[in-house]
Amino acid sequence: MSAEPLEDLPAAARANWLQWVNRLGPVLALAVVYGAFAAKSPRMFSLAAVETITIQTVIVGTAAVGMTLVIISGGIDLSVGSMIAISSVAGAYLLVKLGVSPFVGVCGAVLAGAVCGLFNGLIITRARVVPFIVTLGTLLVVRGAAKGLAQSAPINIDSQWITGFVQTLGDGERWKLLPPGGWMMILLAALFWALLRYTRLGRHTYAIGSNEQTARLCGVAVERVKLWIYGLSGACAGLSGVMLLSRQGQGDPTGAMGYELDVIAAVVIGGGSLSGGEGSIVGSIVGALIMTVIRTGCNLQGLQPWVTQIVTGAIIVVAVALDRLRHRRAT
Amino acid sequence: MAEGLEVASGPGAAAPRLDMRDVHKRFGATVALAGVSLTVESGEVHALVGENGAGKSTLMKVLSGAHPADRGTMRLDGRDYRPRNPLDARQAGVAMIYQELSLAGHLTVEENILLGMEPHTLGLIHRREVRRKALEAIRYFEHPEIRPDVPVGRLTVAAQQLVEVARALAVGCRVLVLDEPTSSLTRQDVERLFALIQRLKDQGHAIVYISHFIEEVKRVADRVTVLRDGKSVGVGEASDLTIEQIVSMMVGRTVQDLYPRSPRTRGEAVLEVQGLAGIDKPVSASFALHRGEVLGIAGLVGAGRTELLRTLFGLMPVRSGTVRIGAYYGPASPTRRWAQGAGILSEDRKEEGLALSMSVADNMTLSKLKGFGPLGLVLPGRQAAAARRWVDRLDIRCRGPRQRLLDLSGGNQQKVAVARMLQHDVDILLLDEPTRGIDVAAKATLYKLIDELTCGADGREPKAVLMVSSYLPELLGVCDRIAVMCRGRLGPARNAADVTEKDLMLEATGHGDAA
Numbered sequence: 001m002s003a004e005p006l007e008d009l010p011a012a013a014r015a016n017w018l019q020w021v022n023r024l025g026p027v028l029a030l031a032v033v034y035g036a037f038a039a040k041s042p043r044m045f046s047l048a049a050v051e052t053i054t055i056q057t058v059i060v061g062t063a064a065v066g067m068t069l070v071i072i073s074g075g076i077d078l079s080v081g082s083m084i085a086i087s088s089v090a091g092a093y094l095l096v097k098l099g100v101s102p103f104v105g106v107c108g109a110v111l112a113g114a115v116c117g118l119f120n121g122l123i124i125t126r127a128r129v130v131p132f133i134v135t136l137g138t139l140l141v142v143r144g145a146a147k148g149l150a151q152s153a154p155i156n157i158d159s160q161w162i163t164g165f166v167q168t169l170g171d172g173e174r175w176k177l178l179p180p181g182g183w184m185m186i187l188l189a190a191l192f193w194a195l196l197r198y199t200r201l202g203r204h205t206y207a208i209g210s211n212e213q214t215a216r217l218c219g220v221a222v223e224r225v226k227l228w229i230y231g232l233s234g235a236c237a238g239l240s241g242v243m244l245l246s247r248q249g250q251g252d253p254t255g256a257m258g259y260e261l262d263v264i265a266a267v268v269i270g271g272g273s274l275s276g277g278e279g280s281i282v283g284s285i286v287g288a289l290i291m292t293v294i295r296t297g298c299n300l301q302g303l304q305p306w307v308t309q310i311v312t313g314a315i316i317v318v319a320v321a322l323d324r325l326r327h328r329r330a331t
Numbered sequence: 332m333a334e335g336l337e338v339a340s341g342p343g344a345a346a347p348r349l350d351m352r353d354v355h356k357r358f359g360a361t362v363a364l365a366g367v368s369l370t371v372e373s374g375e376v377h378a379l380v381g382e383n384g385a386g387k388s389t390l391m392k393v394l395s396g397a398h399p400a401d402r403g404t405m406r407l408d409g410r411d412y413r414p415r416n417p418l419d420a421r422q423a424g425v426a427m428i429y430q431e432l433s434l435a436g437h438l439t440v441e442e443n444i445l446l447g448m449e450p451h452t453l454g455l456i457h458r459r460e461v462r463r464k465a466l467e468a469i470r471y472f473e474h475p476e477i478r479p480d481v482p483v484g485r486l487t488v489a490a491q492q493l494v495e496v497a498r499a500l501a502v503g504c505r506v507l508v509l510d511e512p513t514s515s516l517t518r519q520d521v522e523r524l525f526a527l528i529q530r531l532k533d534q535g536h537a538i539v540y541i542s543h544f545i546e547e548v549k550r551v552a553d554r555v556t557v558l559r560d561g562k563s564v565g566v567g568e569a570s571d572l573t574i575e576q577i578v579s580m581m582v583g584r585t586v587q588d589l590y591p592r593s594p595r596t597r598g599e600a601v602l603e604v605q606g607l608a609g610i611d612k613p614v615s616a617s618f619a620l621h622r623g624e625v626l627g628i629a630g631l632v633g634a635g636r637t638e639l640l641r642t643l644f645g646l647m648p649v650r651s652g653t654v655r656i657g658a659y660y661g662p663a664s665p666t667r668r669w670a671q672g673a674g675i676l677s678e679d680r681k682e683e684g685l686a687l688s689m690s691v692a693d694n695m696t697l698s699k700l701k702g703f704g705p706l707g708l709v710l711p712g713r714q715a716a717a718a719r720r721w722v723d724r725l726d727i728r729c730r731g732p733r734q735r736l737l738d739l740s741g742g743n744q745q746k747v748a749v750a751r752m753l754q755h756d757v758d759i760l761l762l763d764e765p766t767r768g769i770d771v772a773a774k775a776t777l778y779k780l781i782d783e784l785t786c787g788a789d790g791r792e793p794k795a796v797l798m799v800s801s802y803l804p805e806l807l808g809v810c811d812r813i814a815v816m817c818r819g820r821l822g823p824a825r826n827a828a829d830v831t832e833k834d835l836m837l838e839a840t841g842h843g844d845a846a
């Protein structure tokens with residue numbers, strides 16, 4: 001990357017400063033929430049707590065990476081929870097019923113997610129139905145397909161390799177800091193961050209979300225880009241399904257129920273705008289972390305689950321309201 | 332409230348209907364208004380003209396209560412008028428009709444007219460009363476299609492505008508402000524609007540008429556106030572002022588060489604169109620566009636000029652006919668057209684032409700994200716460097732290539748849209764209303780640029796320009812040849828030197844000699 005050009009106006013300096021605050025907003029929010037809970041229960045500060053938080057964020061965080069693309073493009077994907085479930089079932093099915101190697105099983109699960117995502121993309125672009133309705137439909141379709149594939153019962157797997165993705169590290173493995181699943185999420189996030197920032201696909205994604213008509217006028221192959229977006233989002237959901245499989249040790253057709261809302265909330269807390277054109281990968285991961293921190297923190301406080309739920313919901317709304325307020329100041 | 336329709340007009344009344352004196356307004360460091368005075372009598376149409384950025388919209392925002400004035404006085408019928416917000420202003424009797432109409436499309440005409448002031452008892456609406464008041468408000472309009480029970484969304488733009496006027500009258504407005512009311516109307520509708528304005532005037536309403544079209548202003552207004560740089564620089568009887576006088580007051584200098592014209596050499600035909608027809612419009616269009624020329628397309632709004640450009644560019648389906656661009660025939664799509672070396676400038680900058688929430692650099696490079704890094708990567712730094720070149724060349728006022736377009740003025744936004752075609756380095760430029768809603772300085776930049784492109788300045792190959800415009804002096808000034816479109820049919824192209832505004836207007840309205 002070439003050097004940032006100098007813009008010597010004081011207004012520019014202020015705008016840059018505001019931009020930085022805007023970008024760091026979700027991170028600051030995370031620090032505040034984490035700090036608040038840690039002040040109450042110092043156990044939150046331990047490496048073990050960080051590990052737990054990561055493990056519990058991985059499933060939602062991985063799917064949120066893909067969802068970020070969808071939301072930046074001005075779309076939405078409600079079928080993410082179902083795609084996570086069918087991917088975990090597909091992985092387990094390949095391992096147990098077809099006896100493939102764990103690596104092939106993982107690839108199969110990711111592929112299953114990608115196929116579902118492409119299916120969404122095809123209907124959205126060919127039948128010209130809005131994403132909300134299409135994915136509301138496929139939420140049920142895919143969930144049903146997952147149950148059918150698993151014949152309505154979880155499929156247990158015994159691959160140590162896969163179940164190790166999101167398990168607490170043993171004493172001999174402390175040097176890894178995070179379990180493999182955590183590193184996979186970070187690597188995926190880095191890849192998608194670069195994709196959004198440095199590739200044509202990334203620019204076209206922002207352009208479609210910002211103004212689809214302009215994108216079309218400028219010769220952007222809008223339909224093809226959308227297929228990519230939904231396909232990639234599906235693949236992320238597929239990887240998220242692998243994490244679910246790893247976590248539960250079984251392909252569960254009723255797993256990840258309602259996760260689509262967590263995933264969307266993560267993206268939105270991280271600065272994504274449901275009207276498109278805005279959002280960031282880092283923000284989405286941070287958004288997912290914020291929600292886990294709240295849950296873990298509430299747990300450590302010994303709060304009832306219903307309290308946790310209310311707090312989570314309130315924080316979502318407050319976070320987004322603050323974000324919009326900041327934006328209004330900045331422009 | 333219905334009494335508002337018969338506003339007391341007082342020829343003998345001492346105080347003017349609206350009297351604004353020495354109004355000042357600044358936003359931070361920017362001085363938007365630096366002493367504006369405007370006096371409107373009842374029964375008068377008072378035109379307000381000025382370049383974009385001269386302060387017209389700020390003045391109207393102060394008048395309508397959206398912004399408070401920093402200094403100066405405003406009086407309405409001799410009484411102090413200090414609106415705290417737009418609702419306050421409306422209740423005091425100042426109604427604004429903006430370019431973008433604010434009607435609820437799914438509600439009927441009568442529901443719109445009485446929106447927010449429905450006669451009711453405990454929330455139950457008196458439907459008959461609503462109907463009576465609505466009919467009373469629309470009885471002046473010679474538009475039979477405006478029936479009280481039709482959803483507003485089904486009416487034409489012209490009719491919708493009248494519904495908005497009716498709404499203003501129903502609340503009993505004393506000052507009616509029309510902001511660019513004719514910009515989206517057909518010729519006939521403009522005539523009907525003028526007739527309506529005349530009637531409202533006769534009833535004693537005070538009307539402030541804002542427009543870019545000086546010819547119109549001269550026709551409809553009694554007096555004209557000219558704004559420049561946030562000051563009122565002149566006021567006079569519309570009948571005494573010539574168009575040239577008004578324009579030179581607006582720009583603060585005499586308009587000379589607005590349309591530069593270097594010697595151009597006409598080259599080979601790069602775009603050939605034979606019998607092109609779209610689904611609805613165009614009905615038929617044939618022409619050839621050559622390198623080194625500007626071909627203008629005149630016509631009324633709705634004649635199918637925009638549709639012609641969009642069909643050419645693959646944004647609308649083709650029914651029949653052939654299009655050849657360079658050596659290419661075959662189906663059109665925007666992607667292919669850009670690849671074939673053609674670019675389009677949309678007439679609708681905000682909705683289609685530009686992604687306003689993206690940066691200057693992103694907008695300029697969107698059609699061709701190539702050559703900004705190895706392996707097909709797009710490096711933001713190189714993108715910005717490419718954009719900076721055009722920012723300098725076209726004198727685009729912005730903080731830098733990474734600034735979002737939202738904060739730029741209309742003229743600067745338009746320059747960004749044009750820069751996209753230059754960055755792409757297209758040979759054929761399709762320009763749809765390139766100077767709509769931009770100030771005179773930006774217009775001059777564009778005219779100069781078009782001239783440079785077509786004459787092949789600095790040793791570059793001359794380009795071909797197809798330009799649609801509703802402003803005839805501009806077409807006559809810029810183009811080499813002009814063709815007129817009327818009801819979807821494109822007439823023959825003629826040398827711009829051989830035609831007059833009158834010829835073009837006659838042909839556009841279907842009264843031209845078939846020559």
